[in-house]
Amino acid sequence: MQEWKLQMQNQVDSLEKLEEFINVTPKEREAIETINTKWGTTPYFASLMDPDDSNCPIRKQVVPSLQEKENRYGLENYLVYKENRATDEDRPDTIARQYYDRVAFTVMNTCANYCRHCFRKELVVDGSLKLKFDINEGLDWIKEHSEVRDVLITGGDPLLLSDDKLEFLIRKLREIPHVEMIRFGSRLPIVLPHRITKQLLKVLGGYHRVPVWLNTQCNHAKEITERTAEAVYDLMSAGINVGNQAVLLKGINDDKQSFKELHQKLLTVRIRPYYVFYCEPAPGIDHFRTPVEKGAQLIRDTLRGHTTGLAQPMYVVATNIGKIPLMPDYYIQDKNEKEYTLRNYKGQVTTTPNIVE
Ligand SMILES: *Cc1c(COP(=O)(O)O)cnc(C)c1O
Numbered sequence: 609m610q611e612w613k614l615q616m617q618n619q620v621d622s623l624e625k626l627e628e629f630i631n632v633t634p635k636e637r638e639a640i641e642t643i644n645t646k647w648g649t650t651p652y653f654a655s656l657m658d659p660d661d662s663n664c665p666i667r668k669q670v671v672p673s674l675q676e677k678e679n680r681y682g683l684e685n686y687l688v689y690k691e692n693r694a695t696d697e698d699r700p701d702t703i704a705r706q707y708y709d710r711v712a713f714t715v716m717n718t719c720a721n722y723c724r725h726c727f728r729k730e731l732v733v734d735g736s737l738k739l740k741f742d743i744n745e746g747l748d749w750i751k752e753h754s755e756v757r758d759v760l761i762t763g764g765d766p767l768l769l770s771d772d773k774l775e776f777l778i779r780k781l782r783e784i785p786h787v788e789m790i791r792f793g794s795r796l797p798i799v800l801p802h803r804i805t806k807q808l809l810k811v812l813g814g815y816h817r818v819p820v821w822l823n824t825q826c827n828h829a830k831e832i833t834e835r836t837a838e839a840v841y842d843l844m845s846a847g848i849n850v851g852n853q854a855v856l857l858k859g860i861n862d863d864k865q866s867f868k869e870l871h872q873k874l875l876t877v878r879i880r881p882y883y884v885f886y887c888e889p890a891p892g893i894d895h896f897r898t899p900v901e902k903g904a905q906l907i908r909d910t911l912r913g914h915t916t917g918l919a920q921p922m923y924v925v926a927t928n929i930g931k932i933p934l935m936p937d938y939y940i941q942d943k944n945e946k947e948y949t950l951r952n953y954k955g956q957v958t959t960t961p962n963i964v965e
């Protein structure tokens with residue numbers, strides 16, 4: 609059997625198996641025994657957890673917490689609201705729409721790691737939102753909507769589909785004349801890099817009119833290994849660009865050092881930071897949420913000017929009306945008819961002419 613399938617078969621999803629990797633604390637044990645939630649990860653990702661530190665940034669994304677029972681800010685039926693599922697436009701369950709020219713195509717609800725902070729928790733972790741995953745119905749809808757030029761395949765984790773299913777999906781999408789690009793959102797390069805096999809690269813890769821892009825999710829430098837580096841190199845060698853969509857998570861990456869290290873280390877394995885997301889108001893994840901401004905402040909204090917320009921993600925709040933970017937707000941200090949006064953990361957000030965149109 610292929611290594612990635614073995615990893616999935618041996619998912620670490622019981623107290624017994626978890627104890628092979630870490631010394632489970634009484635609180636973690638109580639959470640696992642009392643919360644009715646889907647959880648689990650791959651043996652590979654489990655082996656990256658610190659066995660003795662319950663504050664380990666990977667451990668907090670893997671092991672359920674009693675805090676998941678608390679919910680002050682999370683919205684009920686969050687995904688229905690966020691993905692505009694209750695609006696007038698008639699769409700299949702698989703199609704989430706916020707924009708005119710691109711859609712999210714949700715093809716399944718299983719994952720290799722059930723992230724405790726997942727904003728799609730209702731669909732993926734708790735199972736309170738049931739969708740009909742009819743891929744043909746989704747393909748037909750896209751075919752009928754000639755304005756859709758970019759299809760983002762998501763889940764769950766779409767790269768857990770078999771090579772045959774992925775081949776079918778990509779082939780059918782490429783047959784649609786108005787589809788210009790295909791994107792995958794997948795955590796597998798981070799939580800199950802074994803999935804990037806030669807056979808998969810044949811399916812995803814190669815020169816084609818309709819390119820395949822991939823965004824993964826990595827939230828802490830500790831998640832990046834030699835295996836990640838190899839998987840990303842293989843993807844890129846096959847023609848697939850790899851970006852990162854991190855989630856800003858309290859106690860995991862919202863300190864200056866972790867935030868900076870994450871973005872620098874991503875580049876060392878050829879992953880280009882794309883987005884950092886504000887932790888969305890889905891139910892049961894309040895304990896991961898920072899103030900909204902935090903992401904922009906971290907970019908101001910640790911990234912912009914402080915390190916490589918390629919290491920700069922855009923910080924966004926994902927909402928029902930699309931992603932709203934939040935920039936650090938100090939750049940323009942003053943403006944008059946003659947000039948702008950601009951400030952840099954060190955607090956130095958300069959001017960540039962105000963050219964009137
Ligand atoms: C995030 C998202 C997209 C893609 O947004 P980009 O800014 O183009 O990466 C498209 N549709 C939906 C519903 C989304 O949530």
Ligand code: SF4
Pocket residue numbers: 718719720721722723725726727728729732763764765795
């Ligand atoms: S991989 Fe994505 S969809 Fe799956 S649990 Fe993690 S955040 Fe949610």
